[in-house]
Amino acid sequence: MEIEFLGTGAGVPAKHRNVTGIALKLLDERNAVWLFDCGEGTQMQILRSTIRPRKIEKIFITHLHGDHIFGLPGLISSRSFQGGTEPLEIYGPRGIRDFVQMALRVSQTRLSYPLKFIEIAENGVVFEDKQFKVICEKLDHGIASFGYRVVEADHEGELQADKLLALGVKSGPLFGRLKKGETVTLPDGRKINGLDFVGQKRRGRIVTILGDTRFTQASIRLAENADVLVHESTFNKNEAQMARSYFHSTTEQAAQVAKEAGVTCLLLTHISARYLAKDAIELEKEAQGVFPNSRIVKDFDVVEVPFN
Template sequence: MEIEFLGTGAGVPAKHRNVTGIALRLLDERNAIWLFDCGEGTQMQILRTNIRPRKIEKIFITHLHGDHLFGLPGLLSSRSFQGGTEPMEIYGPKGVKDFVMTALRVSQTRLAYPLKFIDVAPGVIFQDKQFTVICDKLDHGIASFGYRVVEADHEGELQVDQLLALGIKPGPVFGRLKRGETVTLEDGRELSGKDFVGESRPGRIVTILGDTRYTEASIRLGQDADVLVHESTFKENEGQMAKSYYHSTTAQAAQVAKKAGVTQLLLTHISARYLAKDVLDLEKEAQAVFGNTRIVRDFDVIDVPFRRKDEEDGAQG
């Protein structure tokens, strides 16, 4: 599981930062990519990565401001031209369907695959055996949502090398031991599956928020997340301006991460007025509140590892 940032800027595209687009790469988990927001130029950013549009199976839109939405019709069209035939699900606030279908109708664009639109509301919006996606409403003046992606726990792996060392060949016995059963071999030996299956691992949690003021909903969505992606549009001393424009400061984002007990905070939605030194200052402001903070740049790829045993114990303590 990896997060790739296709755009990390705020408001309008800049030379050094495109507007918002975030890819959750689930290639090992389900051979698919989930996209969060699709600002103008997102498909151009994708061309500079190894992402294949036909691998995108779900798109989650946080809110209907243009810097999070204007790239969507073009990406959908290109996906069709490039051989995409698998269905696409698009989640977002009410109005996403009207926007997309109007653009496709006016441009007389026909897609080679079906679209399914899901108007989101607080609660579980998607669930299968691998993942659950929960959303909640944020505070941005316009309907804006955050998404919490929860991976199912991973069962312990069968210790094949140990069994082979005991002279046991692959076959039905392996399956029974994997299920935790006790097996009596032909030579009379009795083996318990519990002795040959490793410990299960808790699934990972990734929270990706739309634009928002500081709000308790962000803390709920981020609770114990391995990674929290939070906007950081204003400096710490611009709190009143952040409130007026329904955005967050660096320190507020860090406070959310600290209260939620996340492992890592990734800051995005950076204003074009902040250049290299300014960005370092923003990062330091947040790190003063929550140490494991990083301001991401376009094309950064962040691995989401499983928690180490000591981290799991700490989270439970």
């Protein structure tokens, strides 16, 4: 599981930061990519990455401001041209269906795959299967803006095959039964309890990706015990009043969310174009003063989400 940042800027594209686009790469887990927001130029950013549009399975939109959705029609069209045939699901606030369908209708775009919309109006579970659950909650951004909490199911313990082989148990059907925790009788009469040869379960990973927002308790709830929190930091600590006026967060506020939620790692994005390289370092230091494991991300940064 990896997070790749396709755009880390705020409001408008800049030479050094494109507008928001975040890819949660689940290639080992389900051979798929989930995209969070799709600002203008996202498909151009994808061309500079190893991501294949046909692998994009779901797109989660946090809110309907242009710097988070203007890249959608182009990406959807290109996915069709590039051989995409698998269904694509788009999650987002009410209005996302109208926006996409209008663009496709006016441009007379025909898709080679089914497009499904899941419009969100309330907090709760928006997707769940045996591998993952995605929970959303409304944030504080003036318009409907959601954060998403992606929870991976726990991983079953690994069968300790080396120990079994050392006991003379040959690989085969018995391994499958032992992995299920069954007690089996070997040809020589010995009985072996599978539970003695299966490692401990590993807790599934948790990734929280928030939309634009003021400091709010909803962010803390979504980020509780997350392995990675992706949080906007549009303003520095001296611009708290401006951040509140524009329904955004400061670096310190993002770090406070991470601290109160007990997350492992904080990744800061949605950086204003007025903050250049040196300024971004100062933003990072501000956050680290509250939550040490904080980092400002750049376009094309790839961050692995490790098991805790």
